[in-house]
Amino acid sequence: MEDKNYPQAHKKILASIQYPQIGEAGKTGTWRTMRPLIHEDKCIVVKTGTHNCHLCWLYCPEGVVSRTIPPTIDYDYCKGCGICAQECPHNAIERLEEGGAKACPA
Amino acid sequence: MPSIKLLKGNHAAAYACKSARVGMVAAYPITPQSPVVEKISEFVEAGELPGTEFVKVESEQSAIAAVIAASATGSRVFTASSANGLAYMHELLPWAAGTRLPVVLCIASRALAAPWSVWTDHADVFATRDCGWITMFAENNQEIYDTVLTAYRVAEDPNVYLPAFCAYDGYILSHTLMPVQVEDIEKVDQFLPPLKHHINLTDFEHVKGVGPVTLPDPPDRGEYGYAPGYFEFRFSMQRSLEHSLSVIKQAHKEFSEIFGRSYGNGVYKTYKMEDAEVAIFAVMSVAAESRLAVDFLREKGIKVGLVSLKVFRPFPSEDLREIFKDISNVVVFDREIGYGWEGVLSYELKAALYKSSTQPDIKGYIVGLGGRDITYQQIAKGVQTALTMESVNENPIQTDFIGLQLDKLQFLKREGGY
Amino acid sequence: MVKSVKIMDIPEEEMILPGTRLCPSCAPQLAYRFILKALGPKTIVAVPASCMTVVHGMQGATPVKVPVLNTTFETVAASASGIVASLKNLGKDKEVTVLAIAGDGGTVDIGIQGLSGAAERHTDMIFCCYDNEAYMNTGIQRSGSTPFGAITTTTPIDGKLEHKKNMAMIMEAHGLSYIATACASYPLDLYAKFVKAKEMKGEGLRYIHVLAPCPPGWGFDNKLAIEIGRLAVKTGFWPMFEIIRGKMELSKESRRLIDPTKRKPLEEYLQPQRRFRKLSPEQKQELENYVADTWNTIAKRVDV
Numbered sequence: 001m002e003d004k005n006y007p008q009a010h011k012k013i014l015a016s017i018q019y020p021q022i023g024e025a026g027k028t029g030t031w032r033t034m035r036p037l038i039h040e041d042k043c044i045v046v047k048t049g050t051h052n053c054h055l056c057w058l059y060c061p062e063g064v065v066s067r068t069i070p071p072t073i074d075y076d077y078c079k080g081c082g083i084c085a086q087e088c089p090h091n092a093i094e095r096l097e098e099g100g101a102k103a104c105p106a
Numbered sequence: 107m108p109s110i111k112l113l114k115g116n117h118a119a120a121y122a123c124k125s126a127r128v129g130m131v132a133a134y135p136i137t138p139q140s141p142v143v144e145k146i147s148e149f150v151e152a153g154e155l156p157g158t159e160f161v162k163v164e165s166e167q168s169a170i171a172a173v174i175a176a177s178a179t180g181s182r183v184f185t186a187s188s189a190n191g192l193a194y195m196h197e198l199l200p201w202a203a204g205t206r207l208p209v210v211l212c213i214a215s216r217a218l219a220a221p222w223s224v225w226t227d228h229a230d231v232f233a234t235r236d237c238g239w240i241t242m243f244a245e246n247n248q249e250i251y252d253t254v255l256t257a258y259r260v261a262e263d264p265n266v267y268l269p270a271f272c273a274y275d276g277y278i279l280s281h282t283l284m285p286v287q288v289e290d291i292e293k294v295d296q297f298l299p300p301l302k303h304h305i306n307l308t309d310f311e312h313v314k315g316v317g318p319v320t321l322p323d324p325p326d327r328g329e330y331g332y333a334p335g336y337f338e339f340r341f342s343m344q345r346s347l348e349h350s351l352s353v354i355k356q357a358h359k360e361f362s363e364i365f366g367r368s369y370g371n372g373v374y375k376t377y378k379m380e381d382a383e384v385a386i387f388a389v390m391s392v393a394a395e396s397r398l399a400v401d402f403l404r405e406k407g408i409k410v411g412l413v414s415l416k417v418f419r420p421f422p423s424e425d426l427r428e429i430f431k432d433i434s435n436v437v438v439f440d441r442e443i444g445y446g447w448e449g450v451l452s453y454e455l456k457a458a459l460y461k462s463s464t465q466p467d468i469k470g471y472i473v474g475l476g477g478r479d480i481t482y483q484q485i486a487k488g489v490q491t492a493l494t495m496e497s498v499n500e501n502p503i504q505t506d507f508i509g510l511q512l513d514k515l516q517f518l519k520r521e522g523g524y
Numbered sequence: 525m526v527k528s529v530k531i532m533d534i535p536e537e538e539m540i541l542p543g544t545r546l547c548p549s550c551a552p553q554l555a556y557r558f559i560l561k562a563l564g565p566k567t568i569v570a571v572p573a574s575c576m577t578v579v580h581g582m583q584g585a586t587p588v589k590v591p592v593l594n595t596t597f598e599t600v601a602a603s604a605s606g607i608v609a610s611l612k613n614l615g616k617d618k619e620v621t622v623l624a625i626a627g628d629g630g631t632v633d634i635g636i637q638g639l640s641g642a643a644e645r646h647t648d649m650i651f652c653c654y655d656n657e658a659y660m661n662t663g664i665q666r667s668g669s670t671p672f673g674a675i676t677t678t679t680p681i682d683g684k685l686e687h688k689k690n691m692a693m694i695m696e697a698h699g700l701s702y703i704a705t706a707c708a709s710y711p712l713d714l715y716a717k718f719v720k721a722k723e724m725k726g727e728g729l730r731y732i733h734v735l736a737p738c739p740p741g742w743g744f745d746n747k748l749a750i751e752i753g754r755l756a757v758k759t760g761f762w763p764m765f766e767i768i769r770g771k772m773e774l775s776k777e778s779r780r781l782i783d784p785t786k787r788k789p790l791e792e793y794l795q796p797q798r799r800f801r802k803l804s805p806e807q808k809q810e811l812e813n814y815v816a817d818t819w820n821t822i823a824k825r826v827d828v
Contacts (some may be wrong), residue, residue, distance in 0.1 A: 174605045
């Protein structure tokens with residue numbers, strides 16, 4: 001383990017230390033079978049331009065929905081659990097089958 | 107000025123903690139260790155250990171867990187126990203070693219139950235054998251004080267970073283008064299510099315997790331490179347333990363230069379071994395009693411000496427090969443049994459001397475379990491008997507005991523039982 | 525009682541980096557996300573064997589941005605005690621919050637001795653039990669916190685024959701300054717309670733018991749993780765309250781449930797969960813009685 005952050009001691013002896021890193025379990029987006037898609041035309045935060053909802057941010061266990069206008073989802077790590085779509089009071093989040101035609105608009 | 111105090115072994119351990127400026131103590135009372143806890147409490151409440159936190163935990167398991175955590179946070183820590191208390195700590199012993207924390211633990215040695223016994227016996231110490239700790243012994247109260255200081259010095263060495271035991275006999279040392287020289291704290295500081303944190307959980311600039319789940323093989327951690335697997339961590343522990351032998355010797359050398367006291371070469375002590383043809387091999391109380399047996403046998407014209415092992419882990423096999431190279435017979439007295447086989451010291455010595463060019467005959471005896479007194483006359487008789495035996499190196503079909511009182515149990519004899 | 529918190533009051537920064545090893549829809553992870561937001565970066569965490577070990581990741585890397593000490597199953601409170609003592613020894617205790625976070629097994633079963641000791645010693649720490657009501661990390665075996673009637677891998681046919689331990693009351697008997705129950709489905713309330721516990725630094729051990737639904741363990745669709753916890757509260761099965769220096773107050777979501785007619789039928793909570801699929805009418809009645817008894821006890825203690 002070579003890194004500037006690693007204390008010298010742990011290069012001479014091995015101690016079981018871990019350091020913060022994104023994607024500890026890899027790109028967990030690959031676990032996903034259903035992809036959440038935010039329809040901005042239905043999203044109250046986008047429509048009003050104010051931070052008056054963000055329930056998708058609140059309830060995401062993984063913390064991959066942003067608290068921004070518009071909200072965005074980090075698909076690299078979103079596990080596709082569907083909580084955001086379920087909890088959205090405005091039905092602005094649609095769940096699409098991963099790999100299906102609609103799921104990859106770009 | 108250093109002061110000479112009349113101290114019980116347990117109090118010698120407590121004074122060593124004070125001299126070492128221990129920052130955190132967690133312990134739970136058990137006979138015969140309790141006076142260590144009581145004395146440290148007294149020091150803390152009297153303000154003689156400024157800044158030291160003593161957590162009076164509700165069990166030994168919590169004691170060892172708490173000192174491990176405090177060590178990882180950055181304090182110099184101490185705990186102590188005996189027998190069942192030490193056994194209750196067992197799960198956390200490899201945890202301390204595996205996390206590479208310089209915890210120091212005193213063992214006031216006592217027999218493991220059942221049946222209940224509070225008296226001396228080395229089974230509790232030897233049951234910790236494979237936990238990755240450095241294991242040191244003391245034969246008298248001054249040696250307890252000195253060994254605790256040395257244990258910190260070695261455990262905190264950056265090439266070692268492993269926990270260490272200092273074991274001494276329950277009651278025989280723990281509750282017996284002996285003169286002990288307690289050193290000036292400034293002089294101890296010379297020998298024992300402040301702990302250099304190597305994990306230091308309070309370093310918020312370098313946030314870290316300690317002791318996570320570890321895979322069989324090293325995973326690729328991207329910018330960090332490969333992280334070690336469990337196998338590599340345990341390899342490192344073993345190498346550090348092996349290396350600690352030279353660190354212990356060096357620490358002992360510096361100790362004797364500073365304080366003027368020495369214990370053999372730091373890993374074993376000898377008594378009248380210079381011209382010896384026969385050697386006794388023992389530890390702790392049994393070694394102390396064997397010194398008298400050596401004198402007794404020499405009066406009878408037997409050229410016998412004593413090797414008292416001071417460091418059991420790492421096992422100093424090279425040193426033992428050297429010291430026993432001109433010896434014809436080694437007689438080993440174990441105050442425990444590796445049940446189903448023989449005394450632990452006996453079989454470990456046999457393993458260490460396996461295929462050495464001049465292999466002595468090695469005869470083992472079990473003595474003094476559960477506090478049964480063992481006298482120098484009994485030890486001498488054991489040596490004399492061993493010298494008359496032929497082929498003692500054959501596998502022992504039955505272990506030999508000295509000091510059993512089976513003759514008092516006529517029914518057992520009558521029924522042919524055991 | 526805690527002040528109500530709005531979403532925009534909560535720090536935006538995530539203390540848990542994404543890409544964790546936990547299951548999708550993990551309510552304990554959701555709870556932990558807000559616990560760490562409440563406690564902030566100057567927190568040291570002790571974690572026993574549990575799903576929390578899993579969220580902290582494997583060797584080399586961790587998603588969690590605060591220092592963590594892993595320890596054995598039964599010793600999390602003792603380990604946290606050791607951290608607290610060391611911080612005092614090093615003169616850093618004023619600036620750092622110590623959190624012990626254990627599952628229900630590590631709290632109410634194997635961990636209860638260490639927890640009781642740390643509580644009795646008034647150790648300056650927060651102890652959080654995230655309660656997913658069974659040994660989930662080892663494969664859904666029953667614990668002392670599993671509810672009556674629930675099917676687990678060690679109560680596979682009859683369901684559990686005993687009710688869950690009332691841990692908040694056990695902790696109250698220790699004379700703690702702060703005890704709260706919370707639920708992962710109410711992150712704002714949970715956040716506020718941890719902020720409160722943090723503010724009460726210096727008043728010994730503060731205990732928070734968080735109900736955290738486990739989709740694979742309880743047997744419901746991932747997307748329902750929030751809704752199931754919400755139903756636990758709304759049916760009255762999981763009352764949310766605080767006991768501040770001996771005074772019990774119901775939390776906002778639970779306050780009106782003191783009136784039995786305001787509680788949703790318990791069936792709505794039980795029905796979507798496969799662990800309750802084998803409940804007989806008698807067992808359902810027993811659970812109804814349990815909820816009624818729980819509330820009768822609460823009603824005697826709170827100002828309505």
